[in-house]
Amino acid sequence: MKRGQLLDLNFNSGRYAGAGSSLPAQFAAGVVFLSLFLL
Structure with a gap:
């Protein structure tokens, strides 16, 4: 899946x-978003 999606x-x-x-x-959801953003 693309990052944008x-x-x-x-x-x-x-x-x-x-x-x-x-x-x-x-x-x-916030934790998942932050972990993906920082990775």
Whole structure:
């Protein structure tokens, strides 16, 4: 998968997590995003 698609997927999952008020899911999405960005 291309990095752009992965970032879009992560952004969408973060939006859905925020809409569902699921902080743990949103936090997990953030951790995944940061780990991918730093790698």
